Amino acid sequence: MERCPGSSHEYDCAFLDEAITDGRVAHGTSVREQYASDESPHAGRLPDAVVWPASTDEVAAVLAAANDRGVPVTPRSGGSGLEGNAIPTAGGIVLSTAEIEHVEVSPDDLQATVGAGVVYDDLNERLAPYGLRFAPGISSGDVATVGGMVATNASGFNAVRYGETRDHVRRLEVVTADGRVVECGRDVVKTSAGYSLKDLFVGSEGTLGVVTEVTLGLIGIPEHRRAALVTFPSRVDASGAVADAIGSALVPGAIEFIDTTAVKMLNAYRDDVSFEERPTLIIELHANNGGIEEDLAFAKAICEDHGMRSWEAAAEENLDDIWQARRDKYHATKAYREDWEVALVGDVVVPISAYPEIVDEVARASEDLDLMTSCVGHAGDGNLHFTPLVDPDDEEMLERAHELNERVVRTAISLGGSATGEHGVGIGKRQFMEGEHGPALDLMRSVKETFDPNGILNPGKVLPDS
Amino acid sequence: MERCPGSSHEYDCAFLDEAITDGRVAHGTSVREQYASDESPHAGRLPDAVVWPASTDEVAAVLAAANDRGVPVTPRSGGSGLEGNAIPTAGGIVLSTAEIEHVEVSPDDLQATVGAGVVYDDLNERLAPYGLRFAPGISSGDVATVGGMVATNASGFNAVRYGETRDHVRRLEVVTADGRVVECGRDVVKTSAGYSLKDLFVGSEGTLGVVTEVTLGLIGIPEHRRAALVTFPSRVDASGAVADAIGSALVPGAIEFIDTTAVKMLNAYRDDVSFEERPTLIIELHANNGGIEEDLAFAKAICEDHGMRSWEAAAEENLDDIWQARRDKYHATKAYREDWEVALVGDVVVPISAYPEIVDEVARASEDLDLMTSCVGHAGDGNLHFTPLVDPDDEEMLERAHELNERVVRTAISLGGSATGEHGVGIGKRQFMEGEHGPALDLMRSVKETFDPNGILNPGKVLPDS
Structure with missing residues (x-):
């Protein structure tokens, strides 16, 4: 471990200029500051350098030298990322794969081979x-890359029908910690x-290797799409309709839950919309x-059963109008109170039969803790996002938001x-991994040590730290 | 390592009678012989003992003691298994999970939690x-168990629409080599x-741990099913129709290829059928x-495009008639020449656009090597099975069958x-893993050593041996 005493840098990263020879390395403070944090509310940390390799070989050179x-x-x-996945908490190097952005489509095989830096949209x-x-x-398809999606096994609106990122990955090219390239x-x-x-x-979030290229399975764009915006008397009715729809023979393309608070925020955010302020589904x-x-x-009959x-x-040509509401939700939440901020974005998932219970738990916990929390979720997967807003100057309030998160996560795990x-x-x-995985966590630690001994x-x- | 000199046993397995106390241990030759081989043509080997634990704790006790x-x-x-997956090539213990056969269905969650020994059908x-x-x-759903399907990531007719076993596994209970139970x-x-x-x-075929319980995601039985038996002028036409169908917006429930030799064998096997002896698809x-x-x-229009x-x-009620043909195929092959045997069951998979090429390669290689080979395949997945028949007393002929397998596998990998x-x-x-995985094989070896150091x-x- 080489330290660089007397400077603001913790690690001497001059070696990067040998590994990457055409200038795609930054040691200066202004760039380092841009890469100190991500979209999450987690505290940032300055890296010592930022590097943008343009090829797998360059990634390998950087990793071998760093290792x-x-x-x-x-x-x-x-x-x-919304959980600080890309914050360089130990300093050192931020390695951006943004420059690796080749795309090769094999339409007959419903397949594409793409660089890790290719943006989803x-x-x-x-x-x-x-x-x-x-x-x-x-x-966040306008920003998120395929590499990042592989790293977090990301998914969203359409996972209920087509699966998570994992389900689409056929092949990965990965550079190991010591700089080997493996397929x-x-x-x-299959x-x-x-x-x-x-x-x-x-x-594995880049903790076992760095993904440089991905072969993805693709789906044919469906020839027909329909969508409906449906409101319900209560959150339990709405989430009950979701559980029933999934338990039926229906395989929706998407089924999204939006709670009343979120609808209010959407109405406040845009002058041109006026949604009924009730628990809502987009199907x-x-x-x-x-x-x-x-x-x-x-689908309509199921919703009728739930009041x-x-x-x-x-109609097909107006689907975007319905979806705009859901797409605006994060920005509407952030904008709702100018002086307040999003404390965190919750992201629990439960068995679908427990969806009404987890939706109710967030509402009860928010009430108990006196927090304003909006909820949306990829309901068909049993996935719920909850977003408490807090006054950033109120430490105690922020603590209550974290208490809410902890309570809801522990409930989800217990379900x-x-x-x-x-x-x-x-x-x-990280703090929840022991509770979620139990003894399997030891195996995960062994895997980490095997793949990244240093x-x-x-x-x-x-x-979590052991 | 405890040897037992002077007996036919290589390892002293008396300790099993302490781990499993109610008689579900066999040390006698007749039982050991039954567990020396599997459905594959690979040479068997006598285990020293066979044990049938009835619970996860018993599996853990056996593994801890054996380790x-x-x-x-x-x-x-x-x-x-068709590749000798369960042959005790090093002697020791055969651990059967057949007695672990609980089933708990959670219909609302489209999910079931089942013991490893539960048979698929x-x-x-x-x-x-x-x-x-x-x-x-x-x-082989009348014999294969969920545990075995997890072990080999098995699949079959319907994987083209619903995926392999992997795609349905939500949770596993596994006993590690040293007897720890992990979820x-x-x-x-998701x-x-x-x-x-x-x-x-x-x-991982039981090389990293023993799976005792599986939570599976389920699908709703489709309300409507239709099937067609379709014949084509040539194998390239038939496999071209498959590639086109998969490249289209169609997502078939199954799409099977049966070559002319296989159809002939089916006609010979049953008096009550008479299929047209041409390359055939079941869609x-x-x-x-x-x-x-x-x-x-x-689907019919696609087939018409391919002559x-x-x-x-x-009709829905007659689907089984169509499928009976495909289901009989393995037995029809085995019965085709009383004195001959199945040398091996090939099982390659290629990108769907290369399906015509691999189908053709098997036919050409069989001709070159003067072998009678029948082919069927889960064509929609790019999966092809080929079954050369040989005179078991003709060593040289058996060698040619293995040459066929090697040639086709290497072609599949090169595609x-x-x-x-x-x-x-x-x-x-095993001999093909180096060619298929390259440097990733070293990582696999590291994983094996981490999970099963002894x-x-x-x-x-x-x-493969390193």
């Missing part, structure tokens, strides 16, 4: 002319050939044949669920 | 009253909480709405494919 010197490396892609724009799509449907998986839809290392890297259906109308009627108050179905459905563990969820890769993430 | 003594343990379930019988199904659709994964449809150890155990469609007729017409010679569509789509590596595919778990499988 020899014991210098921490925090991989980063879009920086849209950009990829889908490239795929659209082929009638294909990378399907998890994440909220994990094959360009096929295989039984040995240990699925690719699945070990998916969701979207996909099909490649005319059977979609039958499905829509079936639905209004049903606004959209058989998980501390995080799609944001990853990062910094914020502990240089994204230190301080995923696994 | 202390360095006694090999080969886990076994249905014994229907039995499980689906238990699930049918709920309208639910564990969906990979394997051929991997949660009872939810999670981003740490390393996906469950995915590491799926497909099955699933839907929960009336759109299925539109899909069927679409289809006949199209026999079945971006895999040595095994669903049977696993076992003994037979090397007691299913030695001689999956990883």
Whole structure:
């Protein structure tokens, strides 16, 4: 470990200028400051250097050199993480994969091989002319990259029908901590050939290796889409309709829950909308044949069973209007009180039958703790996001927000669920891993030690200190 | 390592009678002989003892004791493996999970928690009253167990729509080599909480731990099913139709390829059938709405584009007739020449666009090597099985069959494919792992050493000797 006493740098990262020779290294404070934090509310930390390798070989050169010197490396892609996944908590190097952005489409194989730095929305724009799509449907698709999505096993709106990022990854190219380049998986839809290392890297948040290239399975863009905005008398009615829909033969393209507080914030955010201020679902259906109308009627009947108050179905060309509401939600929350801030973005997941219970728990806990909390969720997956707003100058209030998070996460785990459905563990969820995984945590630690014996890769993430 | 000189036993397994106290241990030769081999043509080997633990705790007791003594343990379930996956190649103990057969269904969560010893068809019988199904659709479902399917990441007819076993596993209970019981994964449809150890155990063939319990995601039994038996002028036409169908918006419930040789064998096997002796596809469609007729017409149009010679569509109640042909295929092959035997069951998988190429390669290689080889395949996955028949007394002929396998596997790998789509590596595919995985094989070896430092778990499988 080389320290650099007398400067503000903890690690001497001059070696990067040898590994990356054409200037894609920054040692200056202003750039380092930009890479000290991510989209999350977690406290940032200055890295000692930032590097943008443009190829797998350059990533390998950086890692081999950093590993020899014991210098921490925090991989980063879009920086849209909500749990501090890309904050360089131990200093050292931030390694951005943003420059690795090649795309090769194999339409006949419903497959694309892409660099880790390719942005989700950009990829889908490239795929659209082929009638294909990378399907998890994440909220921050204008920023999030494929590499980052693999790192956190991200997903979103459409995971209920098409699965999480993991379900689409066929092959990964990964650089190990000591700079070896390995291929994990094959360009096929299934295989039984040995240990699925690719699945070990998916969701490991750059703590086991740095993903440089991904072969993704794609889906055909559905020929028919319908959506409806549905309101209910209570949150329990709305979430009960979700559980019933999933337990039925329906496989929705998306099914989103928006609570009354979130609807109020949306109405306040935009002058041109006026939603009914009730618990709301957005249900979207996909099909490649005319059977979609039958499905829509079936979905409506389920909502009627749960006392639905209004049903606004959209034609194909107006789907975006309905979705705009959900897409604005995060910004509407942040804007709701100018002087207040988002304390955290909760991300629990529970068995679908427990969805009404977890929705209710967030509401009760917010009341008990006197917090203003809005909820949305990829309800069809049992995934719920909750966003308490706090006065940033009120330490005690912020503490109550963290108490809310802790209470809801522990409830989710006790219901058989998980501390995080799609944001990853990062910094914020490490404290819950013991409760969620129990003895399996020791195996995870062994895996970490095997893959990264010097502990240089994204230190301080995923696994709690032992 | 305790040897037992002067007896036919290599390892002294008397300790098992302390770990399992109620008689579910066999040391006698006749039982040991039954567990020396599996359904594969690979040479068997006598274990020193066979044990049937009835609970997770008993599995843990056996493994802890065996690990202390360095006694090999080969886990076994249905014994229907086709690559010698359950042959105790190093002697020691065969640990059967057949007695662990509890089933708990959570219909609202589309989920079931089952013991490793539960047989696939039995499980689906238990699930049918709920309208639910564990969906990979394997051929040997009357014998194969859930534990064995997890071990090899098995799949079959319906994987093209619903995925492999991996895609359905939400949580595993696993006993490690040293007897620790760990839970991997949660009872939810998605999670981003740490390393996906469950995915590491799926497909590891009992070399990293013994799976005792599995929580499976289920699908709703489709309300509508249609199927058609379609014949084509040539194998390239038939496999071209498959590639086109998968590249289209159609998501078939199953799409099976049967070559002319296989059809001839089927005609010879049963007096009551007479199929047209041409390359054939079985296409099955699933839907929960009336759109299925539109899909069927679409599938037919694709087949017409590829010069289809006949199209026999079945009503829902006659689907089994069409499928019987495919189900009989393995037995028909074995029965075709009384004095000949199946040399091996090939199991390659390729990118779907390369399906015509691999189908052609098997035919050409069989001709070059003067072998009678029948082919079937879960074509929609790019998965092809090929079965050369040989005179068991003709060593040279058997060698040619292995040459065929090697040639086809190496071609599949060179096309971006895999040595095994669903049977696993076992003994037979170890030699191809270096070619398929390259440097990733070193990481696999590290994982094996981390999880099983004494090397007691299913030695001689999956990883080639280094």
